[in-house]
Amino acid sequence: MKKFLLLLVFCWCLVLVLPAQQNIGGKPQEIHSPVVQGGCKVRLQFLAPGAKSVQVKGDWLTQGASATLKKNDQGVWQYLSDSLTSDLYTYQFVVDGVTMVDPSNVYVVRDVSSLYSLFMIPGAREENYGVHDVPHGTLSYPWYPSPFLKMKRRLAVYTPPGYEQSTKSYPVLYLLHGMGGDETAWSTLGSSTAILDNLIAAGKTRPMIVVMPNGNAAQSAAPGHSSTGFAPVSFMLPHTMEGTFEKSFKDILTYIESNYRVKKDKADRAIAGLSMGGFHSLYIAANAPGMFDYVGLFSPAISARGGDSSAIYQNLDRKLIAEQKAGYKLYWIGIGKQDFLYKEVADFRQKMDSLHLPYTYHESERWHMWSNWRDYLTVFTQKLFK
Amino acid sequence: MKKFLLLLVFCWCLVLVLPAQQNIGGKPQEIHSPVVQGGCKVRLQFLAPGAKSVQVKGDWLTQGASATLKKNDQGVWQYLSDSLTSDLYTYQFVVDGVTMVDPSNVYVVRDVSSLYSLFMIPGAREENYGVHDVPHGTLSYPWYPSPFLKMKRRLAVYTPPGYEQSTKSYPVLYLLHGMGGDETAWSTLGSSTAILDNLIAAGKTRPMIVVMPNGNAAQSAAPGHSSTGFAPVSFMLPHTMEGTFEKSFKDILTYIESNYRVKKDKADRAIAGLSMGGFHSLYIAANAPGMFDYVGLFSPAISARGGDSSAIYQNLDRKLIAEQKAGYKLYWIGIGKQDFLYKEVADFRQKMDSLHLPYTYHESERWHMWSNWRDYLTVFTQKLFK
Numbered sequence: 001m002k003k004f005l006l007l008l009v010f011c012w013c014l015v016l017v018l019p020a021q022q023n024i025g026g027k028p029q030e031i032h033s034p035v036v037q038g039g040c041k042v043r044l045q046f047l048a049p050g051a052k053s054v055q056v057k058g059d060w061l062t063q064g065a066s067a068t069l070k071k072n073d074q075g076v077w078q079y080l081s082d083s084l085t086s087d088l089y090t091y092q093f094v095v096d097g098v099t100m101v102d103p104s105n106v107y108v109v110r111d112v113s114s115l116y117s118l119f120m121i122p123g124a125r126e127e128n129y130g131v132h133d134v135p136h137g138t139l140s141y142p143w144y145p146s147p148f149l150k151m152k153r154r155l156a157v158y159t160p161p162g163y164e165q166s167t168k169s170y171p172v173l174y175l176l177h178g179m180g181g182d183e184t185a186w187s188t189l190g191s192s193t194a195i196l197d198n199l200i201a202a203g204k205t206r207p208m209i210v211v212m213p214n215g216n217a218a219q220s221a222a223p224g225h226s227s228t229g230f231a232p233v234s235f236m237l238p239h240t241m242e243g244t245f246e247k248s249f250k251d252i253l254t255y256i257e258s259n260y261r262v263k264k265d266k267a268d269r270a271i272a273g274l275s276m277g278g279f280h281s282l283y284i285a286a287n288a289p290g291m292f293d294y295v296g297l298f299s300p301a302i303s304a305r306g307g308d309s310s311a312i313y314q315n316l317d318r319k320l321i322a323e324q325k326a327g328y329k330l331y332w333i334g335i336g337k338q339d340f341l342y343k344e345v346a347d348f349r350q351k352m353d354s355l356h357l358p359y360t361y362h363e364s365e366r367w368h369m370w371s372n373w374r375d376y377l378t379v380f381t382q383k384l385f386k
Numbered sequence: 387m388k389k390f391l392l393l394l395v396f397c398w399c400l401v402l403v404l405p406a407q408q409n410i411g412g413k414p415q416e417i418h419s420p421v422v423q424g425g426c427k428v429r430l431q432f433l434a435p436g437a438k439s440v441q442v443k444g445d446w447l448t449q450g451a452s453a454t455l456k457k458n459d460q461g462v463w464q465y466l467s468d469s470l471t472s473d474l475y476t477y478q479f480v481v482d483g484v485t486m487v488d489p490s491n492v493y494v495v496r497d498v499s500s501l502y503s504l505f506m507i508p509g510a511r512e513e514n515y516g517v518h519d520v521p522h523g524t525l526s527y528p529w530y531p532s533p534f535l536k537m538k539r540r541l542a543v544y545t546p547p548g549y550e551q552s553t554k555s556y557p558v559l560y561l562l563h564g565m566g567g568d569e570t571a572w573s574t575l576g577s578s579t580a581i582l583d584n585l586i587a588a589g590k591t592r593p594m595i596v597v598m599p600n601g602n603a604a605q606s607a608a609p610g611h612s613s614t615g616f617a618p619v620s621f622m623l624p625h626t627m628e629g630t631f632e633k634s635f636k637d638i639l640t641y642i643e644s645n646y647r648v649k650k651d652k653a654d655r656a657i658a659g660l661s662m663g664g665f666h667s668l669y670i671a672a673n674a675p676g677m678f679d680y681v682g683l684f685s686p687a688i689s690a691r692g693g694d695s696s697a698i699y700q701n702l703d704r705k706l707i708a709e710q711k712a713g714y715k716l717y718w719i720g721i722g723k724q725d726f727l728y729k730e731v732a733d734f735r736q737k738m739d740s741l742h743l744p745y746t747y748h749e750s751e752r753w754h755m756w757s758n759w760r761d762y763l764t765v766f767t768q769k770l771f772k
Contacts, residue, residue: 032618047484050436098433100489106499106609107616113492120615131613136538140526142550152522164528164645223492227517229506230493232418259550 031076033104034091034119040083042119044091044102049075051095058091060084063338063367066094086123087371088191090116109188110223111370112180113233127198128378129191134201135161139193141183143221144255148248153214154221155252156183157260158193160200160207169261171385172209173294174252175377176273176280179301180235182222183214186377189370195378206385208270209262213252215273215280217244241276241301243310249284266327270384272296274373275341279303283312286319290326294384297333298376299341299368302348317355324357330383334362334376341368417462419490420477420505426469428505430477430488435461437481444477446470449724449753452480472509473757474577476502495574496609497756498566499619513584514764515577520587521547525579527569529607530641534634539600540607541638542569543646544579546586546593555647557771558595559680560638561763562659562666565687566621568608569600572763575756581764592771594656595648599638601659601666603630627662627687629696635670652713656770658682660759661727665689669698672705676712680770683719684762685727685754688734703741710743716769720748720762727754 033045046054046069054077055066069077090109092099101108102117109116120126137160143152160170175192177185186192192210199205217239220226239245257264269292273281278300285295331352335345352359362379364372419431432440432455440463441452455463476495478485487494488503495502506512523546529538546556561578563571572578578596585591603625606612625631643650655678659667664686671681717738721731738745748765750758 048482050438050482052436096434096436098489100486101501103484103486105616106496106501106619108494108501110492115487115492115494118616126615130615131607131611133538133613136529136540138526138528140524142524143522152519154522221517225517227519229512229516230491230504233492 031104033102034117036119036121037080038083039122040085042081042084042089042121044069044079044081044093045104046077046093046095046102047075048077048095051077053094053096055094056091057094057099058089059369059371060087060089069093084121086121086125086127088118088120088125088129088374090118090189090370092116110233111185111189112235125375129194129374130198131194132198132201134197136197137161137193137200138163139187141225142259144252144259146248146251148251149217149244151220153219154183154225155214156187156212157256158187158196158210158212159260160196160209162207163209163261167261169263170207170209171268171270172211172256172260172262173270173272173381173384174211174213174249174281176213176215176271176277178273178275178277179240180233180237181277182216182219183212184222184225186210186212190377191374192377195374196381199378199381205381208381208385209256209260211252211256213249215245215277216240217248241279243283243312245280246283246287246312249280266290266293267329268293268385270294270296272298272332272377272380273300274298274376275301275368283316285328286316286323287312289319289322293327293329295328295331296376296380297345298373298380299335299339300333300345300348301341302344317351320352320357321355324355331357331359332362332380332383333359334364334372334379336364336366336368336372338365338367339372417490419488420503422505422507423466424469425508426471428467428470428475428507430455430465430467430479431490432463432479432481432488433461434463434481437463439480439482441480442477443480443485444475445755445757446473446475455479470507472507472511472513474504474506474511474515474760476504476575476756478502496619497571497575498621511761515580515760516584517580518584518587520583522583523547523579523586524549525573527611528645530638530645532634532637534637535603535630537606539605540569540611541600542573542598543642544573544582544596544598545646546582546595548593549595549647553647555649556593556595557654557656558597558642558646558648559656559658559767559770560597560599560635560667562599562601562657562663564659564661564663565626566619566623567663568602568605569598570608570611572596572598576763577760578763581760582767585764585767591767594767594771595642595646597638597642599635601631601663602626603634627665629669629698631666632669632673632698635666652676652679653715654679654771656680656682658684658718658763658766659686660684660762661687661754669702671714672702672709673698675705675709679713679715681714681717682762682766683731684759684766685721685725686719686731686734687727688730703737706738706743707741710741717743717745718748718766718769719745720750720758720765722750722752722754722758724751724753725758 035043054069057066069079105117107118216237218237223233271281278297421429440455443452455465491503493504602623604623609619657667664683
């Protein structure tokens with residue numbers, strides 16, 4: 001058996017392993033990238049003897065910035081970061097102007113129409129976002145019927161540890177993605193299942209169901225998971241932010257409340273979203289006073305102007321007042337100081353103040369990025385259903 | 387609102403879209419890759435003015451072969467395939483010796499420790515593997531306790547359309563991956579959820595639950611989904627093919643039969659696997675006569691020699707005879723003519739013949755590859771539970 005296994009491994013190595021990093025100029029090249037050094041710095045490497053420039057764009061750098069890799073005499077481009085705080089980081093190489101993932105790193109994630117390579121820096125946030133030896137919930141991808149949109153649509157559902165073995169009902173958080181995202185965004189880029197698992201295990205968050213729908217009314221499912229196959233991914237889809245998704249939200253609520261053991265009262269319903277999903281959350285909640293006790297706007301794309309064509313967006317002030325009259329326990333707004341939507345959010349807070357509507361404001365560092373949204377989810381879920 | 391949306395899109399474009407394909411030497415470069423032309427040829431492009439050679443490795447080429455891209459005067463390397471038969475294809479570029487995915491293609495899949503870019507050629511197999519407008523089952527990733535392995539472990543479960551709304555019980559197929567694979571392999575590379583959805587919708591396959599466990603006894607979950615974080619991915623793990631996974635299989639069966647509405651008799655249980663998973667299926671079934679009416683060995687890594695140290699692997703002949711005596715309806719073996727395990731499988735068939743054990747043999751073209759395993763799954767599941 002051992003001999004057979006060795007043969008097997010040898011044959012597979014020929015097929016799979018050797019071509020993964022070939023030898024240039026007869027010298028063996030062992031490229032390990034990324035490597036986390038000293039627990040807080042990342043070393044990146046890229047083999048490209050013929051390239052004229054290799055840069056890295058990563059979300060530990062200043063917004064929009066890139067850093068330059070330096071080539072050694074073996075044609076290996078290298079980079080060592082400064083000390084980084086604990087987080088999940090994404091990056092891309094730019095090789096003579098072409099953006100690509102790190103070919104030595106098998107961990108990638110799609111954000112809208114781009115792929116990014118991943119690494120994690122240990123510490124406080126890794127405690128929240130990493131998979132640890134705690135009881136785990138289940139991530140599922142069911143399809144629900146949307147009579148309003150006249151299609152079957154895919155969504156992601158997190159059920160907490162013990163859900164399958166229990167008979168009790170749980171509170172629900174509806175968690176919405178941003179523009180160009182889809183039902184996979186929160187469970188991949190957002191680390192939502194690990195965050196919930198870890199917070200529930202630590203007793204910091206109540207066990208809850210988290211529903212992560214697809215907020216693009218024109219789409220039945222994420223790219224690669226619908227009948228459009230492997231079509232190019234669009235950032236801007238038709239029927240986005242013009243009221244259609246908000247009107248179709250009742251189909252999601254109906255499906256979840258008919259197919260999962262959920263509590264069906266205001267005290268056990270929360271809605272939150274990032275960017276476009278914050279905009280969706282704002283208007284879904286404002287149009288259904290008495291539906292949610294908890295609303296979370298993460299770097300929300302709110303215009304705060306009203307007067308738009310869809311009835312969903314009209315008379316916002318009156319709707320917000322009605323929402324508060326029906327009662328809510330938490331209206332949570334989070335944004336980064338450098339976010340391009342900072343001013344929009346400041347205007348919205350001014351509106352809330354002038355209407356004497358209570359809210360909790362969370363201002364973080366940095367900009368419109370998943371690093372903030374993972375953190376907001378961690379903070380927000382600890383305040384729910386208490 | 388429109389003006390705000392335009393601002394929003396503009397800002398995001400700056401962040402996300404422009405850097406994705408930068409301009410070299412002042413000339414705009416629009417790289418579209420892959421593009422399926424005329425329904426059956428694929429055109430690939432890669433921008434690398436400084437590269438000395440760009441090749442493509444793809445599973446439409448002869449095993450182990452690569453094809454050369456040609457550079458045009460704008461530094462764009464190009465390739466046009468011959469006419470391809472309908473299938474899901476994977477490929478990688480080799481740029482001056484470095485293997486990488488196509489940076490213009492957002493659709494990638496991980497196979498063990500490598501990433502591959504994807505495209506689909508329309509036609510018969512796309513009808514099977516693509517997502518179509520049919521009722522969809524649910525893909526879930528629950529964790530089950532394994533008292534034998536002393537860990538919580540993740541698995542993938544496909545429940546057929548209507549499972550959540552029904553009260554009836556379903557037959558179960560246990561579907562195992564190959565060496566270096568994990569619980570995500572069949573649902574990503576194997577297109578298992580689309581295959582089942584499409585066959586069930588066409589009335590060709592009975593609705594069933596498909597359980598896709600992790601066959602690496604040393605692993606709790608797929609890379610990136612366990613507490614090992616983003617560690618390098620190993621092809622060869624400890625405690626592989628030495629009896630441990632086979633012994634732990636009863637923990638999976640117990641979990642599924644306790645937590646899902648499944649039929650619990652031989653007539654409603656099937657087990658199948660590819661390569662190492664075929665080896666696992668062979669021995670799990672042989673050590674539990676009367677457990678499965680259906681066994682599927684897809685390009686199985688069977689040594690067919692017996693005499694190995696673990697009791698699981700000893701006295702195979704006697705076990706196979708006992709298995710047939712307890713009764714099975716289908717013992718299905720599939721392999722490609724160019725598979726490096728062809729001879730092993732021929733020897734095993736000879737053993738089955740000499741023991742007068744019935745089996746169905748399916749010989750396909752080509753080698754040890756997912757193209758065959760998706761097809762075998764399509765053929766095999768149509769024969770189950772009838």
